[in-house]
Amino acid sequence: GDSVTQMEGPVTLSEEAFLTINCTYTATGYPSLFWYVQYPGEGLQLLLKATKADDKGSNKGFEATYRKETTSFHLEKGSVQVSDSAVYFCALSNTGFQKLVFGTGTRLLVSP
């Protein structure tokens, strides 16, 4: 079945450092890919998405490129802030299926 694998956390960075959170997927067909973010005490919210190969999703300084050849969707940000501290979830939805398959989440801790 479809699955998503994320790097384990926590990822601990200093403010203004470069961030990469790895995500790879296994799916039949042509899934859409997502990054969701969960701030402490809140529900998940969509950060960015890409619906086909080579698409780049971006939002709030975060970027991820849909790489079909490596089945990856790594999340990057050039300069993190303390306010970026949260749990980040990679997810996919496959064609014709409304439900999302989530990774296990990666906690990011950014210190001043």
Place this chain on the structure above:
Amino acid sequence: DAGVIQSPRHEVTEMGQEVTLRCKPISGHDYLFWYRQTMMRGLELLIYFNNNVPIDDSGMPEDRFSAKMPNASFSTLKIQPSEPRDSAVYFCASSLNNDYEQYFGPGTRLTVT
């Protein structure tokens, strides 16, 4: 838009009691999802509905759990009887057909003692 609304935000109950969690999806959305989040198991999809009809309940852990959606603007997740291992944060989410973005509510933190 008010977003997805869940109530209560926190629930503390004793083992054996019935618990009912409530969700109001975003108006116009035709999919509704119930998730459970714990440290041990992460985020799990319990059940989801399309146009008020349950589509996939394979994630419901056991018969003690049941979910209903009597109309397009309301859903409940019931646990009867509750057990300490049901302690978790329960999220409701909704989405629009053919738009795979799901909008999550703030969650209900359930503690069963």
